[in-house]
Amino acid sequence: MQNIALLGAGFIGHVHAKSLATNPRVEFTYVYDTDESRARELAAAYGASFAPLEEILASDRVGAVLIATSTNTHAELIEAAAQAGKAVFCEKPIDLSYEVAERAATTAREAGVPVMIDFCRRFDPAYASLKKAVEKGEIGDIELIQMSTRGPSLPPISYLASSGGQMRDQNIYFFDLLCWITGLEPVSVYAEGSALVDPEVAEVGDVDTSIAILRMSNGALCQIDAQRRIAYGYDERIEISGTKEMMEAGRQQTGWTKRYGQGSVTSEGLDAGWFERIEHTFAPALDEFVGALEEGREPSAGLADGLRAQRIADAATESLQTGLPVTISYDA
Incomplete structure:
Protein backbone atom coordinates (compact mmCIF):
# COMPACT_ATOMS: atom_id res chain seq x y z
CA MET A 1 0.00 0.00 0.00
CA GLN A 2 1.26 3.46 -0.91
CA ASN A 3 0.41 6.07 1.70
CA ILE A 4 -0.43 9.30 -0.17
CA ALA A 5 -1.51 12.68 1.19
CA LEU A 6 -3.49 15.18 -0.88
CA LEU A 7 -2.43 18.82 -1.02
CA GLY A 8 -5.30 20.97 -2.28
CA ALA A 9 -9.05 20.69 -1.71
CA GLY A 10 -10.45 22.68 -4.61
CA PHE A 11 -12.25 21.25 -7.65
CA ILE A 12 -9.31 19.24 -8.97
CA GLY A 13 -8.49 18.17 -5.42
CA HIS A 14 -11.95 16.61 -5.18
CA VAL A 15 -11.30 14.74 -8.44
CA HIS A 16 -8.02 13.33 -7.15
CA ALA A 17 -9.51 12.53 -3.73
CA LYS A 18 -11.96 10.16 -5.41
CA SER A 19 -9.13 8.42 -7.27
CA LEU A 20 -7.05 8.12 -4.09
CA ALA A 21 -9.96 6.73 -2.09
CA THR A 22 -10.93 4.14 -4.69
CA ASN A 23 -7.46 2.87 -5.63
CA PRO A 24 -6.92 -0.47 -3.82
CA ARG A 25 -3.16 0.10 -3.69
CA VAL A 26 -3.42 3.48 -1.92
CA GLU A 27 -3.86 4.37 1.72
CA PHE A 28 -5.39 7.86 1.58
CA THR A 29 -4.50 9.45 4.90
CA TYR A 30 -4.34 13.24 4.94
CA VAL A 31 -5.68 16.32 3.18
CA TYR A 32 -4.10 19.76 3.42
CA ASP A 33 -5.40 23.07 2.10
CA THR A 34 -4.84 26.68 3.14
CA ASP A 35 -8.60 26.70 3.74
CA GLU A 36 -8.71 24.29 6.68
CA SER A 37 -12.50 23.95 6.75
CA ARG A 38 -12.54 23.00 3.08
CA ALA A 39 -9.80 20.44 3.64
CA ARG A 40 -11.58 18.95 6.64
CA GLU A 41 -14.80 18.61 4.68
CA LEU A 42 -13.09 16.83 1.81
CA ALA A 43 -11.10 14.56 4.11
CA ALA A 44 -14.22 13.54 6.01
CA ALA A 45 -15.98 12.59 2.78
CA TYR A 46 -13.34 9.96 2.06
CA GLY A 47 -12.31 8.78 5.51
CA ALA A 48 -9.08 10.77 5.63
CA SER A 49 -7.99 13.45 8.11
CA PHE A 50 -6.91 17.07 7.86
CA ALA A 51 -3.26 17.73 8.71
CA PRO A 52 -1.05 20.83 8.44
CA LEU A 53 1.51 20.77 5.63
CA GLU A 54 4.44 20.63 8.06
CA GLU A 55 2.97 17.56 9.73
CA ILE A 56 2.44 15.77 6.43
CA LEU A 57 6.00 16.43 5.27
CA ALA A 58 7.44 15.32 8.60
CA SER A 59 5.34 12.15 8.80
CA ASP A 60 7.18 8.83 8.41
CA ARG A 61 3.82 7.33 7.51
CA VAL A 62 3.37 9.40 4.33
CA GLY A 63 5.41 8.20 1.35
CA ALA A 64 4.07 10.50 -1.35
CA VAL A 65 2.02 13.65 -1.90
CA LEU A 66 -0.43 14.54 -4.64
CA ILE A 67 -0.22 18.27 -5.39
CA ALA A 68 -3.55 19.73 -6.56
CA THR A 69 -3.08 23.29 -5.32
CA SER A 70 -2.97 26.53 -7.35
CA THR A 71 -0.29 26.70 -10.04
CA ASN A 72 1.79 29.33 -8.25
CA THR A 73 2.43 26.88 -5.38
CA HIS A 74 3.41 23.77 -7.38
CA ALA A 75 7.15 24.40 -7.57
CA GLU A 76 7.63 25.25 -3.91
CA LEU A 77 5.59 22.23 -2.84
CA ILE A 78 7.59 19.93 -5.14
CA GLU A 79 10.79 21.26 -3.57
CA ALA A 80 9.47 20.92 -0.02
CA ALA A 81 8.20 17.38 -0.64
CA ALA A 82 11.44 16.33 -2.33
CA GLN A 83 13.53 17.67 0.54
CA ALA A 84 11.30 15.67 2.90
CA GLY A 85 11.91 12.52 0.84
CA LYS A 86 8.34 12.26 -0.49
CA ALA A 87 7.47 11.10 -3.99
CA VAL A 88 5.34 13.61 -5.92
CA PHE A 89 2.35 13.44 -8.26
CA CYS A 90 1.69 17.01 -9.42
CA GLU A 91 -0.89 18.80 -11.51
CA LYS A 92 0.49 20.63 -14.56
CA PRO A 93 2.35 22.89 -15.00
CA ILE A 94 5.33 22.77 -12.65
CA ASP A 95 5.30 26.59 -12.63
CA LEU A 96 4.49 29.40 -15.05
CA SER A 97 8.16 30.43 -14.97
CA TYR A 98 10.47 27.96 -16.70
CA GLU A 99 13.38 28.99 -14.48
CA VAL A 100 11.35 28.31 -11.33
CA ALA A 101 10.11 24.99 -12.75
CA GLU A 102 13.66 23.96 -13.63
CA ARG A 103 14.88 24.79 -10.12
CA ALA A 104 12.14 22.62 -8.60
CA ALA A 105 13.02 19.80 -10.98
CA THR A 106 16.70 20.05 -10.02
CA THR A 107 15.83 19.88 -6.33
CA ALA A 108 13.69 16.77 -6.89
CA ARG A 109 16.37 15.06 -8.98
CA GLU A 110 19.06 15.77 -6.41
CA ALA A 111 16.80 14.36 -3.71
CA GLY A 112 16.26 11.24 -5.80
CA VAL A 113 12.46 11.21 -5.43
CA PRO A 114 10.11 10.15 -8.26
CA VAL A 115 7.94 12.94 -9.71
CA MET A 116 5.03 12.51 -12.12
CA ILE A 117 3.27 15.39 -13.86
CA ASP A 118 -0.44 14.79 -14.41
CA PHE A 119 -0.66 14.78 -18.20
CA CYS A 120 -3.69 12.55 -17.80
CA ARG A 121 -4.73 12.60 -21.46
CA ILE A 278 -11.35 13.22 -19.70
CA GLU A 279 -12.76 12.24 -16.29
CA HIS A 280 -11.96 8.60 -17.01
CA THR A 281 -8.21 9.35 -17.33
CA PHE A 282 -7.54 10.52 -13.76
CA ALA A 283 -7.75 7.10 -12.08
CA PRO A 284 -5.37 5.31 -14.49
CA ALA A 285 -2.91 8.21 -14.26
CA LEU A 286 -2.78 7.78 -10.49
CA ASP A 287 -2.48 4.01 -10.93
CA GLU A 288 0.57 4.56 -13.16
CA PHE A 289 2.18 6.65 -10.42
CA VAL A 290 1.47 4.01 -7.79
CA GLY A 291 2.80 1.28 -10.06
CA ALA A 292 6.01 3.20 -10.64
CA LEU A 293 6.52 3.57 -6.89
CA GLU A 294 5.93 -0.14 -6.31
CA GLU A 295 8.24 -1.19 -9.14
CA GLY A 296 10.96 1.35 -8.40
CA ARG A 297 10.89 2.88 -11.88
CA GLU A 298 10.40 6.33 -13.34
CA PRO A 299 6.72 7.17 -13.84
CA SER A 300 5.25 8.13 -17.19
CA ALA A 301 5.17 11.89 -17.74
CA GLY A 302 8.07 12.78 -15.51
CA LEU A 303 9.94 16.02 -14.89
CA ALA A 304 11.62 16.01 -18.30
CA ASP A 305 8.22 15.74 -20.00
CA GLY A 306 6.83 18.58 -17.91
CA LEU A 307 9.79 20.84 -18.70
Missing part, protein backbone atom coordinates in the same frame (compact mmCIF):
# COMPACT_ATOMS: atom_id res chain seq x y z
CA ARG A 122 -1.96 10.07 -22.06
CA PHE A 123 -4.32 7.59 -20.40
CA ASP A 124 -7.19 8.15 -22.82
CA PRO A 125 -7.58 4.86 -24.75
CA ALA A 126 -7.99 6.63 -28.11
CA TYR A 127 -4.76 8.60 -27.72
CA ALA A 128 -2.92 5.56 -26.37
CA SER A 129 -3.97 3.63 -29.48
CA LEU A 130 -2.46 6.35 -31.68
CA LYS A 131 0.85 6.04 -29.85
CA LYS A 132 0.82 2.27 -30.16
CA ALA A 133 0.17 2.46 -33.90
CA VAL A 134 3.04 4.91 -34.35
CA GLU A 135 5.41 2.73 -32.31
CA LYS A 136 4.50 -0.34 -34.39
CA GLY A 137 5.19 1.55 -37.62
CA GLU A 138 1.60 1.10 -38.83
CA ILE A 139 1.25 4.75 -39.87
CA GLY A 140 4.67 4.92 -41.48
CA ASP A 141 6.82 8.02 -41.37
CA ILE A 142 4.78 10.85 -39.88
CA GLU A 143 4.18 13.79 -42.20
CA LEU A 144 1.21 15.76 -40.87
CA ILE A 145 -0.53 16.06 -37.50
CA GLN A 146 -3.83 17.88 -36.89
CA MET A 147 -5.01 18.58 -33.34
CA SER A 148 -8.06 20.40 -31.98
CA THR A 149 -8.78 21.56 -28.43
CA ARG A 150 -12.05 23.48 -28.15
CA GLY A 151 -13.88 24.31 -24.94
CA PRO A 152 -17.54 25.20 -24.39
CA SER A 153 -17.14 28.38 -22.35
CA LEU A 154 -14.67 31.10 -21.50
CA PRO A 155 -13.12 30.72 -18.02
CA PRO A 156 -13.43 33.74 -15.70
CA ILE A 157 -11.20 36.66 -16.67
CA SER A 158 -9.66 36.50 -13.18
CA TYR A 159 -8.54 32.96 -13.95
CA LEU A 160 -7.15 33.87 -17.37
CA ALA A 161 -5.19 36.75 -15.87
CA SER A 162 -3.10 34.29 -13.84
CA SER A 163 -3.25 31.19 -16.08
CA GLY A 164 -0.14 31.92 -18.12
CA GLY A 165 -2.14 32.22 -21.33
CA GLN A 166 -3.84 29.80 -23.71
CA MET A 167 -0.61 28.10 -24.80
CA ARG A 168 0.50 27.32 -21.23
CA ASP A 169 -2.95 26.56 -19.84
CA GLN A 170 -4.97 24.87 -22.60
CA ASN A 171 -2.53 23.83 -25.33
CA ILE A 172 0.15 22.42 -23.03
CA TYR A 173 -1.68 19.08 -22.81
CA PHE A 174 -1.50 18.79 -26.59
CA PHE A 175 2.14 19.83 -26.75
CA ASP A 176 2.80 16.89 -24.44
CA LEU A 177 0.60 14.53 -26.47
CA LEU A 178 2.31 15.63 -29.68
CA CYS A 179 5.73 14.56 -28.40
CA TRP A 180 4.49 11.48 -26.56
CA ILE A 181 2.48 10.03 -29.45
CA THR A 182 4.90 10.80 -32.28
CA GLY A 183 8.21 10.28 -30.47
CA LEU A 184 9.32 13.55 -32.10
CA GLU A 185 10.00 17.04 -30.77
CA PRO A 186 9.04 20.34 -32.40
CA VAL A 187 11.98 22.50 -33.42
CA SER A 188 10.02 25.67 -34.18
CA VAL A 189 6.55 27.16 -33.70
CA TYR A 190 4.51 29.95 -35.21
CA ALA A 191 1.27 30.99 -33.51
CA GLU A 192 -1.51 33.46 -34.24
CA GLY A 193 -4.38 34.27 -31.92
CA SER A 194 -7.34 36.56 -31.36
CA ALA A 195 -9.63 37.58 -28.52
CA LEU A 196 -13.01 37.00 -30.16
CA VAL A 197 -15.14 36.03 -27.18
CA ASP A 198 -14.52 38.94 -24.84
CA PRO A 199 -12.29 42.03 -25.30
CA GLU A 200 -11.21 41.67 -21.68
CA VAL A 201 -9.25 38.57 -22.71
CA ALA A 202 -6.91 40.81 -24.72
CA GLU A 203 -6.73 43.28 -21.83
CA VAL A 204 -5.16 40.59 -19.63
CA GLY A 205 -2.71 39.69 -22.40
CA ASP A 206 -4.36 36.48 -23.60
CA VAL A 207 -6.23 35.08 -26.60
CA ASP A 208 -9.25 32.79 -26.74
CA THR A 209 -8.89 31.55 -30.32
CA SER A 210 -5.58 30.45 -31.82
CA ILE A 211 -3.69 28.33 -34.31
CA ALA A 212 -0.17 27.06 -33.69
CA ILE A 213 1.96 25.54 -36.44
CA LEU A 214 4.91 23.43 -35.32
CA ARG A 215 7.73 21.97 -37.40
CA MET A 216 8.86 18.63 -36.02
CA SER A 217 12.40 17.28 -35.84
CA ASN A 218 11.83 15.08 -38.92
CA GLY A 219 10.29 17.95 -40.97
CA ALA A 220 6.68 16.92 -40.34
CA LEU A 221 4.18 19.68 -39.63
CA CYS A 222 1.58 19.93 -36.88
CA GLN A 223 -1.34 22.33 -36.60
CA ILE A 224 -3.15 22.84 -33.30
CA ASP A 225 -6.35 24.88 -33.34
CA ALA A 226 -7.67 26.03 -29.98
CA GLN A 227 -10.85 27.78 -28.90
CA ARG A 228 -11.97 28.73 -25.43
CA ARG A 229 -15.66 28.90 -26.36
CA ILE A 230 -17.67 26.94 -28.87
CA ALA A 231 -21.42 26.59 -29.13
CA TYR A 232 -21.72 22.82 -29.41
CA GLY A 233 -20.04 21.21 -26.37
CA TYR A 234 -16.45 20.13 -25.71
CA ASP A 235 -14.42 19.07 -28.73
CA GLU A 236 -10.94 17.60 -29.08
CA ARG A 237 -9.37 15.32 -31.68
CA ILE A 238 -6.00 14.21 -33.07
CA GLU A 239 -5.23 13.06 -36.60
CA ILE A 240 -1.88 11.68 -37.74
CA SER A 241 -1.07 11.17 -41.42
CA GLY A 242 1.95 9.12 -42.49
CA THR A 243 3.47 7.41 -45.48
CA LYS A 244 1.35 4.29 -44.91
CA GLU A 245 -1.91 5.32 -43.24
CA MET A 246 -3.86 8.09 -41.59
CA MET A 247 -5.23 7.47 -38.12
CA GLU A 248 -7.62 9.63 -36.13
CA ALA A 249 -8.69 9.79 -32.51
CA GLY A 250 -11.94 11.50 -33.37
CA ARG A 251 -14.50 13.64 -31.62
CA GLN A 252 -16.18 11.55 -28.95
CA GLN A 253 -19.94 11.73 -28.67
CA THR A 254 -21.92 11.06 -25.52
CA GLY A 255 -23.57 8.15 -27.31
CA TRP A 256 -23.59 6.51 -30.73
CA THR A 257 -27.25 6.13 -31.61
CA LYS A 258 -28.81 7.89 -34.59
CA ARG A 259 -32.42 8.80 -35.16
CA TYR A 260 -33.73 8.77 -38.71
CA GLY A 261 -36.71 10.95 -39.39
CA GLN A 262 -38.36 12.37 -42.48
CA GLY A 263 -35.69 14.47 -44.18
CA SER A 264 -33.24 14.39 -41.27
CA VAL A 265 -30.79 12.22 -39.36
CA THR A 266 -29.84 13.23 -35.82
CA SER A 267 -27.16 11.81 -33.57
CA GLU A 268 -26.02 12.44 -30.03
CA GLY A 269 -23.76 15.37 -29.23
CA LEU A 270 -20.42 16.00 -27.53
CA ASP A 271 -19.53 16.15 -23.86
CA ALA A 272 -20.60 19.29 -22.03
CA GLY A 273 -17.07 20.19 -20.87
CA TRP A 274 -13.42 19.15 -20.65
CA PHE A 275 -13.93 17.29 -17.38
CA GLU A 276 -16.68 15.08 -18.76
CA ARG A 277 -14.43 14.20 -21.71
CA ARG A 308 9.67 20.00 -22.41
CA ALA A 309 5.96 20.81 -22.71
CA GLN A 310 6.61 24.07 -20.89
CA ARG A 311 9.45 25.04 -23.27
CA ILE A 312 7.12 24.49 -26.21
CA ALA A 313 4.34 26.50 -24.55
CA ASP A 314 6.75 29.33 -23.76
CA ALA A 315 7.97 29.43 -27.36
CA ALA A 316 4.38 29.42 -28.68
CA THR A 317 3.50 32.26 -26.30
CA GLU A 318 6.51 34.25 -27.52
CA SER A 319 5.40 33.71 -31.12
CA LEU A 320 1.90 34.91 -30.26
CA GLN A 321 3.34 38.07 -28.73
CA THR A 322 5.89 38.86 -31.43
CA GLY A 323 4.08 37.60 -34.53
CA LEU A 324 7.24 35.74 -35.55
CA PRO A 325 8.26 32.07 -35.73
CA VAL A 326 10.29 30.96 -32.70
CA THR A 327 12.99 28.30 -32.62
CA ILE A 328 12.59 25.88 -29.72
CA SER A 329 15.73 25.09 -27.77
CA TYR A 330 15.88 22.17 -25.36
CA ASP A 331 19.30 23.03 -23.92
CA ALA A 332 19.41 23.54 -20.15
